[in-house]
Amino acid sequence: MKEVIIATKNAGKAKEFQTLLAKKGVEVKSLLDFPHCPDVEETGHTFAENAILKAETMAEYFHTMVIADDSGLSIDALGGRPGVYSARYAGEEKDDQANIAKVLEELKEVPLEKRTARFHCALAVAMPHRRTVVVEGTCEGYITEEPRGENGFGYDPIFYVPQKGKTMAELTKEEKNGISHRANALAKLEKQWNEIINNGE
Template sequence: MRKFVIATKNKGKLKEIQEILDGLDFEVVSMEEMGITKDIEESGSTFEENALIKAREVYKACGEIVMADDSGLEVDYLNGAPGIYSSRFAGEGASDEDRNNKLLSLLKDVPFEQRKARFVCVIAVILSDEEYFTVRGTVEGYIGFEPKGDNGFGYDPLFFIPEYNMTAAQMKPSKKHEISHRGKAMRMMLEELKKRLDL
């Protein structure tokens, strides 16, 4: 069975990706399981550039098919911030709670209709030295006034999706995968993989 290496150390993200890829003829492993522990500096200026930087570094180290994603939250009122800095938004070593609190403080007194936001996920896949591709998934919503829900991770407890009248963290994982930025990008990636690898 071919290995499919996920270039992440984020346990929540890894679990989500394994659930989405379940049933494919791949052994899904993390970069750490492949013995790759180095920190990769995301020096790009877009989600696409950062995803490719990560995927290429891990591919160089293992030579297997590698998938990396770069994802984040764009808030219109904050001119697209935190964007590519979503995980570093509240400084190094900050928790999800710290990041959510910072976001809430920046949006203090901002009315609901001006709190429009989207999650973006760009996935890069390196198949060989010559062949790679990227796909982009998004989901639209609003930033709520307080965290709600215990599922998910990151900004999920603040990300309110009007069609479902709940936050991403209040959704069942299966529902979230269906509509999430990562779920959409993963399905696009699967389509592309099937075409390119004849799965």
């Protein structure tokens, strides 16, 4: 089975990639499988810049193809925040509950119809001696007034998906993978997928 390294230390993301790529006959390793690998500082100003930074740093480290995901939530009423700062919005501890609480507090006075938001995902595929490929995907929704649902990770419990009538955390993993920003980004690699997999090592 082909093996692909996803440059993430986020267990929720890693699980989603495992499911998404299993369909392609690819086994996913994440940085959680390599406890001694270095941390990459996310100094970019866009999701794409950060994804490239993470993918290229780790492709150099592993001497093989690496895919990185930089993603986050962009809320219109907050001028696009938390955006690229989504993971650390409430502090360095990357605490999902604290991040959710901060967003809900900031949106306290904002009525439902003005709580529009979208998830973004930038994927960078870095291969030694080749140009890095970048694709992006989004998923549109609303921020709820309180968290609902137990599935997924991050901001999923407060992200309402109109087409499903549920929060992202109330969707099964199959349902989320049918509509998510991550799945939408990955779909854009479809045509290049065989090339990516075969030239990656």
